[in-house]
Amino acid sequence: MPRCSTRLVVVLIIGVTAGLLIATFSGIRDLLPELFRGVRVTIQVTGAGIVVAVIAALSAAIMKMYGPFPLRWLAIAYIEVFRGTSALVQLFWLFFVLPQFGLVLSPFAAAVLALGLNSGAYGAEVVRGAINAVDQGQWEAGRALNLSRMQTLRRVILPQAFINMIPPWGNLLIELLKATALVSMISLSDLAFKAQQLNQNTLRTVEIFSVVLLFYLAISLLITAAMRSFETYAAKGLSRGRMG
Numbered sequence: 001m002p003r004c005s006t007r008l009v010v011v012l013i014i015g016v017t018a019g020l021l022i023a024t025f026s027g028i029r030d031l032l033p034e035l036f037r038g039v040r041v042t043i044q045v046t047g048a049g050i051v052v053a054v055i056a057a058l059s060a061a062i063m064k065m066y067g068p069f070p071l072r073w074l075a076i077a078y079i080e081v082f083r084g085t086s087a088l089v090q091l092f093w094l095f096f097v098l099p100q101f102g103l104v105l106s107p108f109a110a111a112v113l114a115l116g117l118n119s120g121a122y123g124a125e126v127v128r129g130a131i132n133a134v135d136q137g138q139w140e141a142g143r144a145l146n147l148s149r150m151q152t153l154r155r156v157i158l159p160q161a162f163i164n165m166i167p168p169w170g171n172l173l174i175e176l177l178k179a180t181a182l183v184s185m186i187s188l189s190d191l192a193f194k195a196q197q198l199n200q201n202t203l204r205t206v207e208i209f210s211v212v213l214l215f216y217l218a219i220s221l222l223i224t225a226a227m228r229s230f231e232t233y234a235a236k237g238l239s240r241g242r243m244g
Contacts, residue, residue, distance in 0.1 A: 028211070
């Protein structure tokens, strides 16, 4: 495991341990099961949102750069609308407005779509920038190998662009995690929702939100460690490909 990832895992373990100790010694141990249920929902929303965000970002970026006219403008409209409006408004629109048109989404589905599409709009610009950063000579190399434009993009350009995408994508995924606190507004029982409920019932504000803060920190550190490990693995794979 890379040294930086090892450090992050150590910090993660220390953080979780500290959170559990705070919970134990401050007398809120009985509240932990409810908080862990909220953690599970938060992780589920984050994981599903990441999948939606990655698919939306790659699709929108490629359509914007290389798609035919209608798809290009559709991609541009998606990116500008979701970057130019509030994630909370998007969440409310999907959950409260779509039923007016006969499409009813569950709180979980609305949360995943809103957060995933919002992050995907920002991610599309990351993808576009990473593709543009690849040396133009790589396109010429693809043509020299008699590859089509899309084959060159898929086999030559994207593997190199992925290396440049990973660091900013790590930031986007952490922002997506933090944005999951919004889903409590549509009664989805995530970590923030559970914390608010328990705080109203027990008034243990300092203890509850200290533990919640540590839970969010632990999940964000896991995302950071995963992205750095993926970056190292992708760089080694690209290096082997070049040497081969």
